[in-house]
Amino acid sequence: MTRDTPQDPSVTSPPASWSDAPSRDALQLIAEGVTQLAGFGVAAISAVREDGKMEVMAVAGSDAAREQLQGRRTPVDRLSRELEKADDWGLLRFVPHERLDESAGQDWGWVPDIEPIDGAEDAWHPLDLLVAPLYDDDGDLRGSLAIDLPVDGRRPGQAQRTVLNQYAEQARRAVLVALERERLAERVRMADAARRIVRTATAQLSLDRIVADSREALVEGFRAAGMWLQTFDRDGHGSARGEIYSSDGSHIHLTPELITIAEVSARAAWERQQATVVSPHREFGPAITAEQGELVLAYLNEIGVESLLFTPLGAGPEVLGNLVLTRAAGAPEWTEAEAATALDIGHDLGRAILNARIFEREHELVEELQELDAYKGQLIATVAHELKNPLTSVMGHLEMLESSPDFTGHARSSLQAMDRGARRMVRVIDDLLLLSKVADPDESIISAPVDLRRVVDDVVDLTLVAAEQKKLDVVVDLPGEPVFALGDHDEIDRVAANLVSNAVKYTPASGAVRIGVERVGNDVLLSVADEGIGISSDDLLQLGTEFFRSSNPEAVAQPGTGLGLAIVRRIVDRHGGQLEIESELGSGSTFRVWLPAAEPES
Ligand code: ADP
Numbered sequence: 194m195t196r197d198t199p200q201d202p203s204v205t206s207p208p209a210s211w212s213d214a215p216s217r218d219a220l221q222l223i224a225e226g227v228t229q230l231a232g233f234g235v236a237a238i239s240a241v242r243e244d245g246k247m248e249v250m251a252v253a254g255s256d257a258a259r260e261q262l263q264g265r266r267t268p269v270d271r272l273s274r275e276l277e278k279a280d281d282w283g284l285l286r287f288v289p290h291e292r293l294d295e296s297a298g299q300d301w302g303w304v305p306d307i308e309p310i311d312g313a314e315d316a317w318h319p320l321d322l323l324v325a326p327l328y329d330d331d332g333d334l335r336g337s338l339a340i341d342l343p344v345d346g347r348r349p350g351q352a353q354r355t356v357l358n359q360y361a362e363q364a365r366r367a368v369l370v371a372l373e374r375e376r377l378a379e380r381v382r383m384a385d386a387a388r389r390i391v392r393t394a395t396a397q398l399s400l401d402r403i404v405a406d407s408r409e410a411l412v413e414g415f416r417a418a419g420m421w422l423q424t425f426d427r428d429g430h431g432s433a434r435g436e437i438y439s440s441d442g443s444h445i446h447l448t449p450e451l452i453t454i455a456e457v458s459a460r461a462a463w464e465r466q467q468a469t470v471v472s473p474h475r476e477f478g479p480a481i482t483a484e485q486g487e488l489v490l491a492y493l494n495e496i497g498v499e500s501l502l503f504t505p506l507g508a509g510p511e512v513l514g515n516l517v518l519t520r521a522a523g524a525p526e527w528t529e530a531e532a533a534t535a536l537d538i539g540h541d542l543g544r545a546i547l548n549a550r551i552f553e554r555e556h557e558l559v560e561e562l563q564e565l566d567a568y569k570g571q572l573i574a575t576v577a578h579e580l581k582n583p584l585t586s587v588m589g590h591l592e593m594l595e596s597s598p599d600f601t602g603h604a605r606s607s608l609q610a611m612d613r614g615a616r617r618m619v620r621v622i623d624d625l626l627l628l629s630k631v632a633d634p635d636e637s638i639i640s641a642p643v644d645l646r647r648v649v650d651d652v653v654d655l656t657l658v659a660a661e662q663k664k665l666d667v668v669v670d671l672p673g674e675p676v677f678a679l680g681d682h683d684e685i686d687r688v689a690a691n692l693v694s695n696a697v698k699y700t701p702a703s704g705a706v707r708i709g710v711e712r713v714g715n716d717v718l719l720s721v722a723d724e725g726i727g728i729s730s731d732d733l734l735q736l737g738t739e740f741f742r743s744s745n746p747e748a749v750a751q752p753g754t755g756l757g758l759a760i761v762r763r764i765v766d767r768h769g770g771q772l773e774i775e776s777e778l779g780s781g782s783t784f785r786v787w788l789p790a791a792e793p794e795s
Contacts, residue, residue: 235253315348404422502527503516663704725781728748772784
């Protein structure tokens with residue numbers, strides 16, 4: 194007798210073939226040796242699987258036997274029970290049919306259709322069991338060699354047993370090698386799946402891409418029939434608002450009850466750092482109760498899936514979702530190595546999901562800030578416009594009053610003070626209007642070659658009076674030929690004017706201001722250096738922010754709006770240029786503006 198029958202529900206069929214070809218070939222050769230050289234009709238070699246079942250890996254003998262036995266799986270403890278009654282034949286164990294449980298008679302095995310030799314004491318009976326349990330060096334049962342149908346119709350004698358023992362030892366080694374090879378192959382497969390996911394999916398910043406990129410590696414690497422990934426909401430609940438992504442893009446409909454089970458189980462599984470298998474052939478893991486497990490199995494049955502590997506997705510203490518890998522009936526059971534790899538992947542995908550969320554949130558924040566910025570720009574522009582008209586009228590009336598002979602003494606100096614105040618307001622309003630224009634991304638630049646030498650000449654002319662009043666030495670270093678920047682003439686003029694007027698304003702009497710222009714590669718450089726009061730390193734960090742004026746009392750003493758450098762920075766930015774500021778408190782400042790160069794129009 195060789196094996197048990199398929200009526201038994203714990204016997205799985207068809208075979209789940211895992212072993213690689215060379216391992217199988219070696220086992221097949223040994224089985225054939227037993228049939229051809231040791232004189233038996235059937236030999237079958239099995240290996241113990243992770244789910245506690247013996248799987249037949251190689252069968253030699255009749256076609257009928259091969260057809261029935263190949264790939265069959267039976268619980269290991271069946272064999273162990275029979276072995277308790279067996280005679281010890283070295284590596285072999287023999288259970289004569291008389292000792293077999295009578296009621297088990299029909300259930301048991303592939304029973305060869307032979308009659309025992311009449312009368313002979315050592316006649317082989319169809320229900321006799323001859324098997325070599327194969328143990329590893331630690332004494333664990335790893336497989337078996339089952340032998341049946343002696344050609345001479347007799348129970349083996351001493352000489353035959355010796356030969357069979359040798360085959361049993363060969364089978365033992367071959368099974369151990371095959372299992373080891375399989376274990377290594379599985380580790381490579383798992384490592385490959387994990388590496389592919391880390392390489393591709395975790396670099397993605399959107400959940401859709403993470404799922405799309407990990408799908409193939411997961412389904413292939415885990416030999417799964419399908420997968421789905423559920424992410425919980427940002428507030429951590431797997432409610433209907435959580436997303437479910439399936440491997441083939443189809444819609445996975447989970448009932449609210451199943452979603453709750455998934456969420457609770459994901460938390461429990463993450464806490465234990467365990468992936469859980471839900472399968473009709475196994476007890477449910479600690480992350481899932483029997484009742485929940487039955488519900489899940491019923492659902493799986495509905496969708497044509499037999500078992501699943503459930504993995505929590507998380508990062509640090511946070512549980513972000515779960516990954517479900519499915520297998521159909523007849524596929525191999527999930528292994529420990531697969532569960533361990535799934536958990537590792539749960540960490541990698543968890544981090545990727547967290548990154549994607551942070552990115553999404555940042556994206557939203559940036560959009561909100563941009564909207565706010567646009568609103569602020571509009572508000573400033575509107576208010577500045579609204580102030581400008583009445584202010585123009587105020588200034589007109591002031592001018593009229595000032596020219597009237599009716600006002601003398603105190604009244605005249607009040608009028609003059611009002612005029613100074615109003616002019617200052619006009620400056621602020623003009624700066625605000627310009628700032629909102631250059632900060633508006635919809636306000637495009639009309640670019641043309643702008644000769645920086647001419648711009649600097651004009652600006653220096655305008656500041657000459659102020660510079661002379663302070664007896665400043667203004668040194669202008671211009672090349673002999675034009676230096677063209679690409680941009681808007683008025684805006685570039687404004688950059689130069691602001692920098693030169695600041696240099697003059699913040700340099701004490703008798704100091705020097707140097708202005709230079711040159712072409713450097715594909716750029717042009719405008720530099721304005723002074724020997725003025727300088728800027729502290731703290732203030733440097735804030736320079737260019739709207740309305741920022743330095744904390745230095747010497748600087749505050751000068752009239753200003755704090756908008757000039759903000760305008761400069763915006764203009765330089767929108768021209769694709771760069772602004773560099775070098776300064777030291779008390780020893781002067783150098784402002785450098787790099788702008789893209791333009792070739793002169795021919
Ligand atoms: P404003 O000059 O109208 O105050 P800006 O935006 O042009 O506004 O300049 C901002 C601040 O930067 C100034 O208040 C001043 O403190 C400092 N600053 C600008 N240019 C210089 C400079 N050349 N030397 C020293 N401090 C400067």
